[in-house]
Amino acid sequence: VVRRTKGFSWGAAGVSTALFTGVVMAEILKKAKPKRGARYVCMEGADKLPNGYYGTSVKLNWVMDPNRGMMLAHGMNGEPLTPDHGFPLRAVIPGQIGGRSVKWFKRIIVTAEPSDNWYHIYDNRVLPTTVSPEESANDPKWWIDERYAIYDLSTNSAIAYPAHEEQLGLVGAPEKYRVKGYAYGGGGRRVTRVEVTLDKGKTWRLANIDYAEDRYREAGPRQLCGGTLDMEWRESSFCWCFWNIDIPVPEVSQAGDICVRAMDESINVQPRDMYWS
Amino acid sequence: VVRRTKGFSWGAAGVSTALFTGVVMAEILKKAKPKRGARYVCMEGADKLPNGYYGTSVKLNWVMDPNRGMMLAHGMNGEPLTPDHGFPLRAVIPGQIGGRSVKWFKRIIVTAEPSDNWYHIYDNRVLPTTVSPEESANDPKWWIDERYAIYDLSTNSAIAYPAHEEQLGLVGAPEKYRVKGYAYGGGGRRVTRVEVTLDKGKTWRLANIDYAEDRYREAGPRQLCGGTLDMEWRESSFCWCFWNIDIPVPEVSQAGDICVRAMDESINVQPRDMYWS
Numbered sequence: 185v186v187r188r189t190k191g192f193s194w195g196a197a198g199v200s201t202a203l204f205t206g207v208v209m210a211e212i213l214k215k216a217k218p219k220r221g222a223r224y225v226c227m228e229g230a231d232k233l234p235n236g237y238y239g240t241s242v243k244l245n246w247v248m249d250p251n252r253g254m255m256l257a258h259g260m261n262g263e264p265l266t267p268d269h270g271f272p273l274r275a276v277i278p279g280q281i282g283g284r285s286v287k288w289f290k291r292i293i294v295t296a297e298p299s300d301n302w303y304h305i306y307d308n309r310v311l312p313t314t315v316s317p318e319e320s321a322n323d324p325k326w327w328i329d330e331r332y333a334i335y336d337l338s339t340n341s342a343i344a345y346p347a348h349e350e351q352l353g354l355v356g357a358p359e360k361y362r363v364k365g366y367a368y369g370g371g372g373r374r375v376t377r378v379e380v381t382l383d384k385g386k387t388w389r390l391a392n393i394d395y396a397e398d399r400y401r402e403a404g405p406r407q408l409c410g411g412t413l414d415m416e417w418r419e420s421s422f423c424w425c426f427w428n429i430d431i432p433v434p435e436v437s438q439a440g441d442i443c444v445r446a447m448d449e450s451i452n453v454q455p456r457d458m459y460w461s
Numbered sequence: 462v463v464r465r466t467k468g469f470s471w472g473a474a475g476v477s478t479a480l481f482t483g484v485v486m487a488e489i490l491k492k493a494k495p496k497r498g499a500r501y502v503c504m505e506g507a508d509k510l511p512n513g514y515y516g517t518s519v520k521l522n523w524v525m526d527p528n529r530g531m532m533l534a535h536g537m538n539g540e541p542l543t544p545d546h547g548f549p550l551r552a553v554i555p556g557q558i559g560g561r562s563v564k565w566f567k568r569i570i571v572t573a574e575p576s577d578n579w580y581h582i583y584d585n586r587v588l589p590t591t592v593s594p595e596e597s598a599n600d601p602k603w604w605i606d607e608r609y610a611i612y613d614l615s616t617n618s619a620i621a622y623p624a625h626e627e628q629l630g631l632v633g634a635p636e637k638y639r640v641k642g643y644a645y646g647g648g649g650r651r652v653t654r655v656e657v658t659l660d661k662g663k664t665w666r667l668a669n670i671d672y673a674e675d676r677y678r679e680a681g682p683r684q685l686c687g688g689t690l691d692m693e694w695r696e697s698s699f700c701w702c703f704w705n706i707d708i709p710v711p712e713v714s715q716a717g718d719i720c721v722r723a724m725d726e727s728i729n730v731q732p733r734d735m736y737w738s
Contacts, residue, residue, distance in 0.1 A: 245528055245694070245695070249526060251526065312654050313656070314665055336727040337728065338727050338729045370728075370729075371727050376608040376609065379591065385734070388589075388591055390592075416497070447736070448729075450615050450648050451615035452727070452729035453615075453732055455730055455731075455732035456732060457662070457732075457733055459730050
């Protein structure tokens with residue numbers, strides 16, 4: 185632990201993948217004809233929380249960009265949304281932090297300023313490391329600075345195998361052990377390389393990457409899960425890619441730890457040191 | 462020096478800013494009506510080099526995205542392009558590595574595959590650290606893997622003051638010294654914070670940021686430099702922002718070094734360790 189924060193940790197499970205069916209949000213907003221000066225799309229859910237209904241906003245420009253795939257969904261993996269997933273209607277904001285994907289969708293408002301909903305301001309922000317929990321608790325200026333809101337996620341990767349508590353018998357073991365995991369670019373950016381180290385970053389090994397999402401692109405347009413799925417034209421990558429690398433068992437057995445880092449198509453690489461807030 | 466590469470270093474001067482006048486490339490391509498399966502825009506210049514005319518490609522989806530501001534320009538800062546800047550016509554591909562902004566523009570071709578021009582393949586790539594110069598020289602597979610091509614740049618920052626060889630007289634010095642520099646997000650992403658350290662990263666201080674580019678947004682649409690400048694609707698940030706922080710002179714005089722790091726709006730932070738290739 186670097187420092188106890190006022191927030192919480194998602195661990196390595198902050199992103200999931202599903203096939204949603206619904207309407208592209210841009211099509212709805214085109215009909216609304218936003219005026220000059222419109223910059224944000226505010227959304228509100230029907231879930232009343234201690235500080236009012238849940239609400240947040242995203243950039244209008246992003247909503248209008250077809251590559252960002254933002255939608256209002258009524259189905260998930262071919263079935264109507266369940267209550268847990270936002271029945272009857274929810275926003276799906278791919279590549280961004282989950283808090284922007286408003287469930288139990290109730291209202292949409294185009295504005296010049298970001299949402300002033302309590303949860304937009306006090307949830308899903310990463311304040312600068314320089315700001316102590318006490319300082320941020322006492323001074324709202326840190327929270328209303330829109331620069332510290334999380335929208336697009338950053339490059340991330342995780343190791344799935346070896347799993348927790350996994351044991352590898354060395355007697356009669358195969359020559360190589362396959363280290364495996366997933367990686368994610370954020371903001372629709374493709375992960376372009378995944379590297380693994382057994383010596384704390386002194387040397388790196390290049391992993392293989394399987395972009396499972398591309399198989400939907402290659403399949404061409406089709407009816408699937410109650411909607412038309414056509415990703416062939418879309419360049420953005422919103423799903424995990426899966427990486428693997430075979431490492432000789434003697435090297436695995438002697439390694440103190442195995443670390444992974446990913447780089448996205450903007451040459452942004454995961455840093456060695458944690459950015460905490 | 463980490464390792465001598467086969468490439469070269471731009472130092473801290475790889476990005477510049479100018480006002481270009483021309484035609485939005487998307488408008489031209491809309492008239493061409495690209496077919497299904499079209500994914501890349503190949504461009505060729507009139508500069509014949511040892512391995513043929515200079516050429517490269519960018520993603521068609523990006524060209525069609527108005528936020529990315531890609532254009533064919535005939536003017537720069539209100540004057541016709543000079544020969545050095547690509548007279549009579551050049552591409553301007555903001556946020557990406559300079560090699561995509563083809564000068565002395567001659568040809569544009571929409572294709573399913575990236576450019577096969579020698580300079581597209583052997584220029585402007587960052588190979589994985591695992592690949593040695595000898596290995597990459599002997600095996601073209603590393604060069605034709607489009608994942609290793611540089612398009613959008615990564616988050617960057619530089620210190621301009623203290624300048625090289627600058628001396629600060631301590632007798633009668635002001636109370637504080639203003640450390641200053643610039644930062645850049647790449648790919649149109651806004652820099653959301655700049656932090657400075659005097660103790661090699663143990664502690665950080667938050668700098669002030671001036672987004673000079675925003676003043677064009679705030680000015681509204683106007684005729685400028687022989688074209689219509691209207692950035693009010695555009696969310697992307699393609700220019701340097703300028704940062705500064707006042708540090709007490711006794712702390713500056715005792716610091717072994719001053720380091721800076723920036724974070725972009727995707728929470729991508731500059732890593733402590735260099736990624737070399």
